[in-house]
Structure formats: structure tokens, C-alpha cells
Amino acid sequence: MSFVKDYFRSPVAILGLILLLVIIAVALSANWFYPGNPLSLAGCPLQWPMDNPKFILGTDQVGRNIAAQIFHGARISLFIGLIATVISIVIGITVGAVSGFFGGFIDDMLMRITEAFQILPNFLLLLVAVAVFGSTIEIVVVSIGLVSWPPVARLTRAEFLSLRNQEFVQAGRTLGMTNFRLIFSEILPNALPPVIMYASVILSTAILMESALAFLNLSDPNVPSWGNLIGGGRTVLRAQWYVSAIPGLAILFTVLSVSLVGQGINDALNPRLKRR
Secondary structure, three states: OHHHHHHOOOHHHHHHHHHHHHHHHHHHOHHHHOOOOOOOEOOOOOOOOOOEOOEOOOEOOOOEEHHHHHHHHHHHHHHHHHHHHHHHHHHHHHHHHHHHHHOHHHHHHHHHHHHHHHHOOHHHHHHHHHHHHOOOHHHHHHHHHHHOOHHHHHHHHHHHHHHOOOHHHHHHHHOOOOHHHHHHHHHHHHHHHHHHHHHHHHHHHHHHHHHHHHHOOOOOOOOOOHHHHHHHHHHHOOOOOHHHHHHHHHHHHHHHHHHHHHHHHHHHHOHHHHOO
16 A cells, blocks of 8 residues: 555656556457458548548548557557566566576576677567568567566566675575575565566567568558558658558657656556655
């Protein structure tokens, strides 16, 4: 309850939560408002928003309903962000926890592997993965997760290095706890807050990465993602800019809401900020 009270003290955090809940509601109500395939042809191409009451957000360059793609695209974007975040968090926590707890040769080896992933930009690694394995939505999501874990590993390792010699860990060793139990039941719960806060960054970045892939025609064309809608609209960007602008605003508000929620969690969990 203390965390909830601290979170709702911030108007910015409340705004972010409201925006995020609206986006989740849009995703959950997609089939109710727009049943059927959102990628099917619905009317004449390139109708401007509100010109036809049937298409409140207009139609794209091939005559598909933009509103239907926005509603169903919310599901895809949230799916991409959540699954990619879970993958990167699991890998990063495992690598960082083992590295920070054991130290020595294991630490050196795992950190060299982590640095090898960080030598090249994440998006370049993502392009290589998509080029090699294909551009289905499953491969895109897994690839984003696999290129996003190094910062989580380094953050977890730093927390473990500061916690592994604390008194409660020494007490656990005295009681005969195994290393596995010490890592995952004693140290990890105390190391999680900064990782949880960073998860909002990964989720936002994952949505932006998929949008960038779609803009380059490298994402799955068979799903109604916001990135695909932006990528398709680039061919008519000068005359019918709304085709790309509307999903662009959807991505902006999603990333903004996740960032504000993450900042609110940071403020609620950070003991230094609580004293202010």
C-alpha cells in the first residue's frame, strides 16, 4: 500500500497510467469495435479522416480502415513490447545475477560476452537477425528480446556486487543455504527495483524497433502493426500525411505512457525521492 500511495502522489505518473489504461482498453476492444480482418479492403483508398462517417480516421493507400488497424495494432505493439521485455529481462537477470554473485573467471567471461553484444548497435544486430531468420512477427519479437538484454545484465550485476557481501547474505551462508537459493530468493528480490524500472525503457524501445523495421519493409506484413501502417504511408507522405501521422501519434502516446509509468515506479521505489 505504501508503494501505491507513493506512486499516486505524482500527477505525471497518474497521467501515464491513464494513457496506458486507455491504450490497453483500445487493444482489448478491437474485436468489439472492428470485428474481422483489419487488413481487408474496406472502401476507397486515401479517404481523409471524417470525410466518411464509416471511416473516422480515413483509409490508407489500398483502402483499408485506419481505425481498425489502430485498434488491432495496439494489440500487436503491446504484444511485441511485453514479450520482448520478458525475454530480455530473463536473460539479463540470469547473466547479471550469476556474474555478480560468483565473480572471478565466471564474471569476466560473462561480461566479455555481454560486451560483445554491445559492440554493435542493437538495431544493426536486429537487422542481421531478421535478414538471416526471416521477418515473421515471432522472429521479430524474439530478436528484439535477444538484442536488448545486455543493459539489464550489467544493471543486475552491479546490484549483486553491492549486495552479495551484505549481512543477510552472510547469514544465509551460515544457515547453509545453497547458492541457487541465495541468488534467487535472497539477493534477487533486493536487486529487482532498478531492473523493474528499466523494463519500461525496454518495452518502449521494442515498440520503436519494430516500427523502424516495418518502415524499412522488414517486419511481418501480415500483421496490422502501427509500424506497418507508417511504412505503407511513406509512399503518400507528402499528399496524405495522415496515413503515417495517425499511427505515429499512437506510438508516441504509447511510448510516453510507458515512460511516465516507469518514472512513477522509479519515484515510488527510490528511497531518496521519498524523503523529499
